[in-house]
Amino acid sequence: MSLPNQDLEKIVQDVLAELTKRGLADSASKEQAVPKPAFSSAPAANDDEKMVTLVSADEILIDNPANLAALKAMKKTTPARICIGRAGARPKTASWLKLLADHAVAQDAVFVDVSEDFLKKMNLISVQSAAETKELFLTRPDLGRRLSEEGRKTILEKCAKNVQVQILVVDGLSSTAIEANVGDILPALMQGLKASGITVGTPVFVKHGRVWVQDEVANLVNAEVVISLIGERPGLGTAESLSAYMIYRPNEKTVEADRTVVSNIHRGGIPPAEAGAHLVELLKLILKEKASGVNLNAKLHKD
């Protein structure tokens, strides 16, 4: 997590330097009362969060509002950038910087890797997709959908076979989402599945993976259901959102509609631990009905 925020800091400083060059930074910071120390002093590692919050997300930047209470109430209903006022035809410096910062966070989420320390802490076996580099992963979706030769070997060697549920953690488009949520969702899943007497395979982390990689893993370990916890494409609202994709006995004919998905898992959506307990119920249902995706819905509607 330290790398993305250092990048962010650099971006913010670059922007400020640029503004100073144009003689804008001083007047801008006075006008917006952006606390200067937040930029100039190098903050301690756990102060990084403060760095990101240039203006707090719930701040109203409209000058002299006629009904502040109304603006606050509207602002509460959405994470979108409303009530930010304007400077002439353009956004105010503070909200512009915030946009750049959020964009940087989103980019970091894609380009950064899940740290080795985190994988060790979570006790995850790590394999890689056929996409060797980030660039290949982003430009060749097909490579992210299958495992590297070595990855296949590792899974065959180290993973339990013939299980009911196989859990995959996949970086997808947000490594940030993995580090932010997996620590809470994985133990919740394991606890619930274990209490329900369901056999769970060895959890595996797939680097540079996409959703479909779960089909290959399912067949390697002969799992009834595979659940992939995968980082969602980050947006400007949050880069921490995680999705869970579940598939019952995938084969070569499997398509997107065969998967059951729960999205928006993060602290601002459904909290990860709570999502874990919800997913346990869903997995039990998939096992019982022997179906996922639209097939599951069709079976449930028949009753």
Add this chain to the structure above:
Amino acid sequence: MAMGESTVQTMTSVGIDIGTTTTQCVISRLTIENTASATLVPRMEITGKEVIHRSEIYHTPLHQHHLVNAVEISRILAKEYAKAGVTPRDIDTGAVIITGESAKKENAKALLEALADYAGDFVVATAGPHLESVYAGKGSGAAKYSSEKHELIVNIDVGGGTANYAVFQEGEAIDTACLNVGGHLIEIEPGGRKITFIAEPAQHVLKALDCHLKVGDEVPFSHLQKIALTMARCIGEVLKCKVPSELTRKLLMTEPLTLDYPIQKVMISGGVADHVYKDFSPRSVEEISFFGDMGPLLGWALRQTLLEEGFELIKPLETVRATVIGTGTQSVNLSGSTIHVKEQSLPLRNVLVLAPFKNLTSPMPDTPEEIAQGIRKSLTALAGEYELHPIALAFEGPRTLSFPDIQNLAQGILLGMEDYLMKTNRLIVVLEKDCGKILGQSLAALSSQDMEMICIDQLDLGNSDYIDIGRPLMGGRVVPVVIKTLVFDTKA
């Protein structure tokens, strides 16, 4: 993909308001829907509230001005149910609100017994000035006004015996108060001018005016006008003065409003309200005594007083029916949509809420032992009352929503409830934060006991609240919960 259960469900809700002067009921249909899109965790919400039957407005049948005739009430309900085309079995939820003078203990118990047959499976008796005020303000439209216009508004429901204040901001009640002033405190021969009854709070007003009116007197209009204006000023004072006059203090049945907010807009509901918003300048007692009381005159006086003091009067959507509509449509809350319910015996009634860490200035403790200590302390404070009611533990949530903190809370609960669980084998936990399902899962995993367990979330409960928990709806995803105060105190 959404789970395959039905996505819309309706509930029939009854609201019954037994007040000092009038008794009414409404029957409404509540629609519950999954409002989340297909790939999200379901979110069940009450999306529609339609009143399908409004009863006539009946005089509350009383013996000797204070004993409610419960048999007569059940006859009224039988008649109204028949008119609405429903049977008690069709009623899923709702509330009975027993207010003003009728809320006295000797009435409440008899009423509950009489109502049991009409109240369906899951109707509760509820009372107390706080809830009554809030329901009235929700029924009158004040709550909606505050959230739509984003402006603070006070609803005052002025009925026969009391004026109930509720201050709304963004749809939420932020303050309430109750003043013992109403239109029926002095009864007058209908269409005449002879006084037939003077209730005790009205005696305080007469005394302050040095007026020696008594039952049997023919009251001059100027006297009655003065009395009404004095009562109206007391009502207005509560909106303005942090330290009200001696008379107002005497009439206050609760703490006064805190007035930590500026009040501009006032909405009046209740029986008296119709005469607040009417162009009406009475000149004689006969003109106002058609209901057998001074209500219309109090309405007139209230309009004069509030406008004089610079308040803006906003018209309510409902006047005399505000409380009953609020009661019928607003008393049910839905739990969060990810909950843990392993319980055969729902619905459960009169569950007593213990909130061991409510209003703590320090943060929620994070070790199981500290949490257990807090729970034990709350249980001890009950001094055995839990033998009378099932107990629900209420928390805002674990210290954080992380998995380890949830485990700590679960362990703390099991430790603190050890003795209790040996006796009952039933554990009810209510959380404010969205973590009911994972806490339930953790409690089940950590406990060696096979308990009946209800762990629900997204409800804010206070210590000593009572709740009723209904049967699960929407394929077991949510339970309806009614928060109430019990009319009768079991200790007394």
